[in-house]
Amino acid sequence: MIVKDLSRAECLELVAASHTARLACSLDGQPYVVPITVAFDDSFLYSFSMPGQKVDWMRANPKVCVLIEDHRQRSEWRSVVVYGTFEELPDKIGFKRERDRAWEMLQQRANWWEPGGLKPVPGPMVSASTHLFYRIAIDRMTGRQAVDDQRG
Amino acid sequence: MIVKDLSRAECLELVAASHTARLACSLDGQPYVVPITVAFDDSFLYSFSMPGQKVDWMRANPKVCVLIEDHRQRSEWRSVVVYGTFEELPDKIGFKRERDRAWEMLQQRANWWEPGGLKPVPGPMVSASTHLFYRIAIDRMTGRQAVDDQRG
Numbered sequence: 001m002i003v004k005d006l007s008r009a010e011c012l013e014l015v016a017a018s019h020t021a022r023l024a025c026s027l028d029g030q031p032y033v034v035p036i037t038v039a040f041d042d043s044f045l046y047s048f049s050m051p052g053q054k055v056d057w058m059r060a061n062p063k064v065c066v067l068i069e070d071h072r073q074r075s076e077w078r079s080v081v082v083y084g085t086f087e088e089l090p091d092k093i094g095f096k097r098e099r100d101r102a103w104e105m106l107q108q109r110a111n112w113w114e115p116g117g118l119k120p121v122p123g124p125m126v127s128a129s130t131h132l133f134y135r136i137a138i139d140r141m142t143g144r145q146a147v148d149d150q151r152g
Numbered sequence: 153m154i155v156k157d158l159s160r161a162e163c164l165e166l167v168a169a170s171h172t173a174r175l176a177c178s179l180d181g182q183p184y185v186v187p188i189t190v191a192f193d194d195s196f197l198y199s200f201s202m203p204g205q206k207v208d209w210m211r212a213n214p215k216v217c218v219l220i221e222d223h224r225q226r227s228e229w230r231s232v233v234v235y236g237t238f239e240e241l242p243d244k245i246g247f248k249r250e251r252d253r254a255w256e257m258l259q260q261r262a263n264w265w266e267p268g269g270l271k272p273v274p275g276p277m278v279s280a281s282t283h284l285f286y287r288i289a290i291d292r293m294t295g296r297q298a299v300d301d302q303r304g
Contacts, residue, residue: 065176
């Protein structure tokens, strides 16, 4: 088993192919990590969320970290750590193009509203209009790959 | 599809059954998230790491967050968010019992040295003695579960 750094092109390839990720944000020195659904475009990761702690914290501190992983089997994996900046895409004039782009990409994913889009509340399904769309501007990436060195 | 909060007992059940998790730490407002191997015992999550950014940051700011997930299928999942405090288990008198306990539990996992235990460096496998053992004291947990409401 050996571990190698991924090139920027290899990082981008994994990020572009991923539909789910883990997002870490922090406030006052307390980190918080949750699963999210993502879609990559250009130098941004697009996503959405119901209102809640994640959104509150990212509004207060837009520095985030996103972990993207690919496990082919237990002993072979690739992972990319993205350092980025949260950018809200509010339902206002001036953000329509980015919101439409986020919607277009995210709705291509099956069950796109999970896991970020549901809250543990009883009652009927909330409408999509209560969701917040946002994107993460990718500032920097690092990636690693573990491969079985018995394969040559 | 409905989402329910997990009880403390349900959170503990998931945490105890898990071998892998995602650990978030933060320093100066910048979060960082990586995959780790874990073993739960009593009110602690035990793990290990090679020296590096994760360890440096947790030494500087011991507040961490651990995400543990169980995906039975895409539409049914359980996840627990653990808020905890990093505690190093140094190779010194006074920590032998905790280090032995960590070693005992972690070596039961196949490939226990991954993904936290490998660095992308060429050359022979590093010895286990360079690994740092640590544990996370669980301060608080929250959990959620998504279930298919068509099943009744």
